Amino acid sequence: MNEPLIDPLVWLILLPLAWATLAFVLGPGRGGWLAIAGLVAQCWLAFNLAQQVSAGVAVVHAVGGWGAPLGIDLAVDGLSAAMLLLTQTVALPLAIYARSYFKASDPAGAGFWPLTGFLIAGMNALFVSADLFNLYVTLELVGLAAVGLVAAGGGAQQVAAALRYLFATLVGSGAYLLGVALIYGVYGTVSIATLLPLVTNEVPRLVWIASALIVSGLILKTALFPFHFWLPPAHGGAPAPVSALLSALVVKASFYLILRLWLGPLQSVLPAFGWLLALLGAAAIFWGSWQAIRAVKLKRLIAYSTVAQLGYLFLIFPLLAAPAALQAAVMQAFAHGLAKAGMFAAAGVLIKATGQDTVAGLAGAVERLPVTMFAFALSGITLMGLPPSSGFLAKWQIIQAALAQGHWIIVVVVLAGGLLAAVYVFRVLRLGFLSTPENVTFTPVSRVLEWSAFALAAASVLLGLRGVELIQLLGART
Amino acid sequence: MTLAFDLLLALSLLWSGWRTLATPRLDRAIVMFITFGLLMTLAWARLSAPDIGLAEAAIGAGLTGALLLDAYGVLRRPRKGP
Amino acid sequence: MTTGFVFAITGGALFALGAAGIVLIGDLMRRILAFNLMGSGAFLVLVGLAQRYDVADPVPHAMVLTGIVVAVAATALALALVRKLHALTGEIELPDDADE
Amino acid sequence: MKRMMVVAFVVTLALAFVFFLSAAMLELAPAAIDLRVPVSAHLTESGVSHPVTAVLLNYRGYDTLLEIAVLLLALVAILAVVGEAPVAPSRAAHPVLQTLGRLVTPLMVVVAVYLLWAGAFRPGGAFQAGAVLAAAAVLLHLVGLLAGWSSPRLRLRIGLAAGFALFLAVAAALLKQGSLLQYPPDAAGTLILLIECGLTVSLALILAGLFLFLAREEGA
DSSP, X not given: OOXXXXXXXXXXXXXXXXXXXXXXXXXXXXXXXXXXXXXXXXXXXXXXXXXXXXXXXXXXXXXXXXXXXXXXXXXXXXXXXXXXXXXXXXXXXXXXXXXXHSOXXXXXXXXXXXXXXXXXXXXXXXXXXXXXXXXXXXXXXXXXXXXXXXXXXXXXXXXXXXXXXXXXXXXHHHHHHHHHHHHHHHHSOOBHHHHHHHSOSSOOHHHHHHHHHHHHHXXXXXXXXXXXXXXXXXHHHSOHHHHHHIIIIIHHHHHHHHHHHHHTTTTTTGGGGHHHHHHHHHHHHHXXXXXXXXXXXXXXXXXXXXXXXXXXXXXXGGGTTSHHHHHHHHHXXXXXXXXXXXXXXXXXXXXXXXXXXXXXXXXXHHHHOHHHHHHHHHHHHHHHTOTTSHHHHHHHHHHHHHHHTTOHHHXXXXXXXXXXXXXXXXXXXXXXXXXXXXTOOOOOOOHHHHHHHHHHHHHHHHGGGGHHHHHHHHHTOO | OHHHHHHHHHHHHXXXXXXXXXXXXXXXXXXXXXXXXXXXXXXXXXXXXXXXXXXXXXXXXXXXXXXXXXXXXXXXXOOOOO | OOHHHHHHHHHHHHHHHHHHHHXXXXXXXXXXXXXHHHHHHHHHHHHHHXXXXXXXXXXXXXXXXXXXXXXXXHHHHHHHHHHHHHHHHSOSSOOOOOOO | OHHHHHHHHHHHHHHHHHHHHHHHHHTOOOOSOOTHHHHHHTHHHHSOSOHXXXXXXXXXXXXXXXXXXXXXXXXXXXXXXXXXXXXXXXXXXXXXXXXXXXXXXXXXXXXXXXXXXXXXXXXXXXXXXXXXXXXXXXXXXXTTSXXXXXXXXXXXXXXXXXXXXXXXXXXXXXXXXXXXXXXXXXXXXXXXXHHHHHHHHHHHHHHXXXXXXXXXXXXX
16 A cells, blocks of 8 residues: 555646646746656656556555545556556657757647646546546547647648547547446446446346447547548647657557456457457558558658557457457557657658658658668567567567467468568668758758657667566556 | 426427538527527426536536637638638 | 436437537538537436436536536637638638648 | 438438437346435535535546546647637627626626535536636627637736646645545535635636637638
8 A cells, every 4th residue: 555645646647737737837838847857757656656566566546535436446457557657658758859849939839738748647547547437537638638739830731630630539539428328327337346246247238339339439539440530630740749649659548448448347248349349450450551551741651550550459359368468469559659659759850851741752861860760760670570679579479369269360460460561661761771862951950859769769679678577567467 | 297398308409409410501500509508408407407407508508609609700701811 | 208218318319410410511510519419418318317217316417517518628629620720721621631 | 322322321320329229228227336325425524515516526526627627728729729819809899788798797706606605505616607707708708898818928827727726736635634635524615615716716717718719810
């Protein structure tokens, strides 16, 4: 049991809320250092929490002292501790990156710090909440903050992308809310712990409808094929630090929630949707990769790669009987989170340097920006799933789980997806190695930008060597 | 008797909701939406939820309605200059 | 049939109406209206279904109050975006998404 | 033709959904858990006597904390989207309307204070009070007595954030009691009233801001 005043679980929510509010009071574009200081503390808290969970301490916090079902409970197990760790460790380098990315008077950076603070607070609150209605509020917090970040200071394209995203996210959370309303109607509670023994194998038909609503709402928010339509314009059109935050973290939040319900209160209902989700995941891998191979703009390419990589997360659902499947999902979330943050950050550097967002404009980049192109390549290695990267570890675990249960078709999909990823990554790298055209000039770019992109990309590869700790953390599910 | 009233209210809600989406002119649609909000207030009263009724009247119908009408006033005007 | 049931079913129908409206209508203002209908529908289900034996339950009442505030926040943000789009392009429908 | 098929498909889907949903609702047995029992059992410790306010600010006060964050966040996002723009010249309405506005506004302030005070033991509370105050501001704007707001100065920003910051600070300070937002029963009433007062001011400013920050000249 924690000393309540320093309970890391609570401060992971309070701290970002506090610095977001302070940053808003300080004024447009201010508060960058505050955010970085806050995120350093949050990283420490997240590590601390992960250690406690690894040591087998059950971390539960009854808000208001009431306890479920009257009050709202917050609970942390290995899965949520891992997601918290991912969020803080990706957000910190991105905050350092963003501080030098946005110039002081840049209208795109006007609301960046408060919005990012609310976004991270919303995600942390989502990862620890054990109450379905409270989860709805956190979903809205995350969704609206993400839309605000996409739209901030943008032109017509960006505003249109933000609107498309806004409607998708609102319909998604609306469907989730109706599902929760039905669950409350059936059982009289929305607390996950209280629901767990109540939802048995024989459930009323209304619970099936509720589950279908909840899952469809959440896959719309996760941009699973064919609900991915809003993602490429939003992630491809936003400023690079925002794209990185959204692609690396935000889409994982709703995925986490599906997983949480799957392993928790809806475990007798949701497995019926397992192969459907895996099928959509496989379609996402092929469609997203194909669109990435064809993309004209660099950030579009990376956004479509996100569509494809999210597909892997859904391949695990028919395999969840084996513990390796859950490990694979979290490893893939980490691998893609770090690699995609690094890749979008690198793309931001390349766009700043070349002044254009096209793949063709990258000719000569290796010569001029070796660190950034190396970062891009390292991220690419993780996305393709080459050893020793964390992407390799994730795919290896999916394949193992699939073979153990005799589902070789999933193995084929994983291998084909890796090959397709190689095609779009090498498409970028090949252009980078060409010599610079005569008439092209590269604008000098801050070292901070280059090296924070590199740090993220390198972490995605190096994590492959330290995957054991992460797996142990997940094993500590209490 | 109360059932008849409830059913009538439910039908009015559905009808005003439908007209909000289907009526050709946007200004009428917004007025229809505000009517819908006021009918919702009645529904909350029937569900013995006066707190929600108050909030629905003030926020749902009132503030949202004002926001919508104000936006309508701006969007109706053609854009000035290039 | 109790008052709770009547309005729970009405809420389900309003939710479906709003959802269909968001999918089918291109005009952004109508989509915002449709989203609000959808939200109201979910709120009616939340309160109505919990009160299907016509005994008031304060917990869903508080949840709906929370939901109404979230809905108005979302509506205001959506309207700000539509007005910005109109100021920039003169359109109140979404342009086709193009990768160029 | 294709459009017709899409419409027919969506409408069929919606109708089928309503049909199955209604059928499933009607066959439902009573719920296993009845939260009305604990809600009323702990009402005396909650600091207020109106059950909805007890749920909203005590039992599930954490939801409300996050919900205020959503509201503040929406305002920040709107400010970031609309950016700097000149304030619309306030269109002076007919003198009669202006007089009416001057008369109605104090009345609305009184209603708001009443709602805030009443929230502890009957329907009402910070949200309704804040909404009425915001409506008063919108009314003043419509009759031309209050100009639209441009980007907020420091003092207004403090006002917008103060209610949420106060709520957050109280929530954190109560960690001393053992957990987030755990009111000591004897001080719960006072603390809830304190939070509600702060929220009323900030909610009024935020809700009015949702309207007044948008009410400016377009383009430029």
